[in-house]
Amino acid sequence: MLVGCMFKLNSFLVRENIIKHVLILVIAFFSFNNIYLVLTSIPINESGNLLSIVSILLVTVCFANFAFSYAHSKIEDKKMRLLAHATTFIFLLLTALLLEVLIVSVSMAYPLMYILILVFSLLLYLGIVLYDFWDFFRAFK
Numbered sequence: 001m002l003v004g005c006m007f008k009l010n011s012f013l014v015r016e017n018i019i020k021h022v023l024i025l026v027i028a029f030f031s032f033n034n035i036y037l038v039l040t041s042i043p044i045n046e047s048g049n050l051l052s053i054v055s056i057l058l059v060t061v062c063f064a065n066f067a068f069s070y071a072h073s074k075i076e077d078k079k080m081r082l083l084a085h086a087t088t089f090i091f092l093l094l095t096a097l098l099l100e101v102l103i104v105s106v107s108m109a110y111p112l113m114y115i116l117i118l119v120f121s122l123l124l125y126l127g128i129v130l131y132d133f134w135d136f137f138r139a140f141k
Contacts, residue, residue, distance in 0.1 A: 010140060013075065017136050020089050021129060028096040035097070039104045047109035054105065058098045065091035065128065070139035088132055099125055 042050060068087055074080040099121040107114040 013081070014136075016081070016085060017133065020085050021092070021132075024089065024093050024096055027093060028100060031097060032100055035100050036104050039101065039108065044108060047105050051102070051105050051109070054098055054101050058095065058102065061091055061094045061098065062128070065095065066131070068135075070136050073139070075139045092128065092132065095128055096125060 039050075065088065068084075068091065070084055073084045075084065103114070103118055103121050106117040110117075
């Protein structure tokens with residue numbers, strides 16, 4: 001009985017995590033056009049400064065994301081779980097948006113590197129999402 005209850009709880013919690021990731025992708029998708037419009041108005045000679053700022057922010061948010069762990073939160077407590085989801089939501093959304101800024105900036109400043117940066121960014125984001133799920137499942141041990 002306890003195992004069946006725990007399975008239902010876990011599948012419900014997994015659904016919460018999936019919804020979080022889908023919501024991030026939807027927001028990032030609908031933000032891309034605005035990011036593109038803003039960045040195309042920046043003079044090309046300023047793109048180096050922008051790339052430096054974005055890189056610093058991206059490293060900072062990745063560090064914060066990897067420093068957080070579901071294993072240290074009381075996942076069964078609804079308030080703590082909501083706080084954990086909100087925290088990872090912010091980190092992952094910032095990562096997605098900063099990667100979009102990076103992709104657009106590189107495509108403007110270094111058009112030949114666009115595909116390379118796009119692939120690297122997609123792989124980086126996929127790795128971060130997989131890490132989030134791995135850390136989430138680790139909390140149930």
